[in-house]
Amino acid sequence: xxxxxxxxxxxxxxxxxxxxxxxxxxxxxxxxxxxxxxxxxxxxxxxxxxxxxxxxxxxxxxxxxxxxxxxxxxxxxxxxxxxxxxxxxxxxxxxxxxxxxxxxxxxxxxxxxxx
Amino acid sequence: xxxxxxxxxxxxxxxxxxxxxxxxxxxxxxxxxxxxxxxxxxxxxxxxxxxxxxxxxxxxxxxxxxxxxxxxxxxxxxxxxxxxxxxxxxxxxxxxxxxxxxxxxxxxxxx
Numbered sequence: 001x002x003x004x005x006x007x008x009x010x011x012x013x014x015x016x017x018x019x020x021x022x023x024x025x026x027x028x029x030x031x032x033x034x035x036x037x038x039x040x041x042x043x044x045x046x047x048x049x050x051x052x053x054x055x056x057x058x059x060x061x062x063x064x065x066x067x068x069x070x071x072x073x074x075x076x077x078x079x080x081x082x083x084x085x086x087x088x089x090x091x092x093x094x095x096x097x098x099x100x101x102x103x104x105x106x107x108x109x110x111x112x113x114x115x
Numbered sequence: 116x117x118x119x120x121x122x123x124x125x126x127x128x129x130x131x132x133x134x135x136x137x138x139x140x141x142x143x144x145x146x147x148x149x150x151x152x153x154x155x156x157x158x159x160x161x162x163x164x165x166x167x168x169x170x171x172x173x174x175x176x177x178x179x180x181x182x183x184x185x186x187x188x189x190x191x192x193x194x195x196x197x198x199x200x201x202x203x204x205x206x207x208x209x210x211x212x213x214x215x216x217x218x219x220x221x222x223x224x225x226x
Contacts, residue, residue, distance in 0.1 A: 006158075031212050042204055042216035043159065050212060090158050094212070104149070104214060108158040 004107035006091050012113045015081060021110045023074040023091030029105070032074040034066060035090040037109070043090055049074060050096065081114045088112075117142040121205050121217035128195055129225050136190040136220050138179075138205035146209035148172075148181055148188040153202045153219075162190075162203070197224045 004025045013019050023032065031050050035043035048056035049068040063085075065077040074091055088111050094104040122137040140146065147166045151159040163172030168183035179190045188205060205217040 004158075033212070040219070040221075042219050045213060048212045056212065088158075092159075092214075096212070104161065104208075106151075106159040106161075111156075 004091055004093055004105050006089075006107035006110050008110060009108065010111050010113075012115060013078065013081065014115055015083070017081075018077070018079045020078065021076040021089055021091075021112075023076075023107060024072055025093040025105070026072055027093065027105065028071075029093035029095055030071060031094045031096050032068060033092040033094070034064075034074070034076050035092065035106075037088040037090055039087075047076075078112075081112075083114050086113045117146065117207060117209055117213075117215045119205050119207055119215055119217035121203075121220050123218075123220070125221040125223060127223045127225065130197055131194045132224075134190070134192040134195045134199075134222070136203055136205075136222070138188045138190065138217060140186050140188065140205075140207050142186075142207055142209050142215075144209060145183075146207040148179070149206045149208070149214070150177070150179055150188070150190050151204040151206060151216075153204065155201075159204065195222075195224050197226050200224045 007022045034046040037043040046060045047066040052068045063080050067075040088109045090109045091107040118141045120139050149164045150162040152162045153159050163174045165172045165181035171180045177192045179188050200223050202219045202221050204219045207215050
């Protein structure tokens with residue numbers, strides 16, 4: 001299995017809703033990531049988990065809450081989002097060798113629309 | 116800080132034309148370099164990578180050589196196809212777990 005699977009593929013939510021994005025990989029990668037991608041822009045790093053611990057938070061607003069229940073799963077909990085949070089949310093995973101990233105693999109993303 | 120600069124798009128070519136997308140980087144030390152491709156409505160796929168100077172990454176007819184002296188990692192393909200139409204991102208990794216992207220180059224191939 002060489003894939004990163006994200007669900008759902010599409011999500012429409014209101015500003016008062018609570019929803020979660022899910023990401024799963026079975027490649028034995030010990031680093032997992034959330035990226036946000038706006039239209040016609042490169043992905044922007046949000047969070048990094050290394051060995052199931054949060055290692056990087058790129059000053060993301062608290063309405064985004066990541067969770068890594070185990071080495072294969074990564075969630076992103078969403079609450080009280082704003083319309084400007086509408087974007088493609090990408091999950092990725094990678095092998096770790098020291099501090100270097102190898103074998104970075106992206107999922108197909110969840111396209112989120114906040115209404 | 117680390118940065119990646121790609122040639123501005125969009126780039127439009129005819130089928131079977133030669134492709135070059137320029138990429139230069141700024142980073143201390145020896146970053147790993149990557150090209151990713153994103154087809155419409157999809158996530159990013161790793162196209163090729165190089166981890167040290169003078170390495171050549173290649174895949175699906177695409178090639179890029181890690182040039183330390185010019186801090187470049189230009190993407191080339193000898194004969195493009197309509198199916199190569201996509202957005203191409205150059206990226207580097209140096210600091211722990213961070214992937215730094217260029218702005219992306221949108222490529223359109225006309226039959």
